[in-house]
Each structure stands twice: as C-alpha cells, then as structure tokens.
Amino acid sequence: MNLIKLQIVELIDKHHHMTSVAELLGIKQPTVTFHMKSLEEEMGVRLFESRSGKTFLTEAGQALLHYSVKINALTQEARRVVKEYDSLYRGTLHIGASYVPATYLLPTILNTFSQEFPGIRIVLSVKPSPVIREMLIRHQIDLG
Secondary structure (H helix, E strand, C coil), X not given: CCHHHHHHHHHHHHHCCHHHHHHHHCCCHHHHHHHHHHHHXXXXXXXXXXXXXXXXXXXXXXXXXXXXXXXXXXXXXXXXXXXXXXXCCCEEEEEEECHHHHHHHHHHHHHHHHHHCCCEEEEEEEXXXXXXXXXHHCCCCCEC
C-alpha cells in the first residue's frame, strides 16, 4: 500500500469523481482507476462502487477511510516538520569556541540567536583553539 492510494480513498470520499481526484493529484484519470483497482486487489475486498456516474466508498472503503485520513494527516505533518529543519525553525547548531570567546563574546550572541530561532538547539563545545580547529576539520562542529 502506498500513500497515493490512501490519498485517493480520502479524495474519492470528498469529491466522488475520479477526474476531480486525478486533477487534484496531478495525475491522469486512468492512473486513479489503476490505483483503486490495485488497492482493492491488495486488500482483497471491494472498496469502491459506482452509482449514477459517481464513485462512492463501500462499507470496507469507509473503514479504510478512517485510517487513510489519519495516515495522510501524519504524512503532511511529517513533511512539515522535516521541512522546518531546512528553514531554521528546528535543528541543532554545533558551535566550538575557545575559552575567551565562549566566556566574553558568545553569551550575548547566542542569547540573541536563541530568541530569534527558539527551535534551534545550540550545542557549545569549549576547548582550546587547536582542538576546535581539529573538530571543524573533522566536521564535528558546524561553526568554530
């Protein structure tokens, strides 16, 4: 079972037309039909029925709809959360500094950064300069 099949279940329930579902998903109507039939074969039960030119979910389809809605919502949430890591809303920033910058310069800078980007966790390693340089070369820190 793949995600597009579950999206089709949810959209069929809302729109009742395979052409509308195809347009919303950016695929062709025969592809929607293929996925519907494939899902029915995979589940071993009839999930869709046609009446008066419209497509409806059977009782089994309604049971699957419950899970489709949950899985589709979780998929959207997962995409949103992962995308946040690319947009500076979440993640971890590993910083290395020697003792003087860590004591006198970084506290104010890191405090300002943390207020502007509260979802970013900062990990500060305070070590002698040669060690920080080596950590940077080995990609153990993001910034030194």
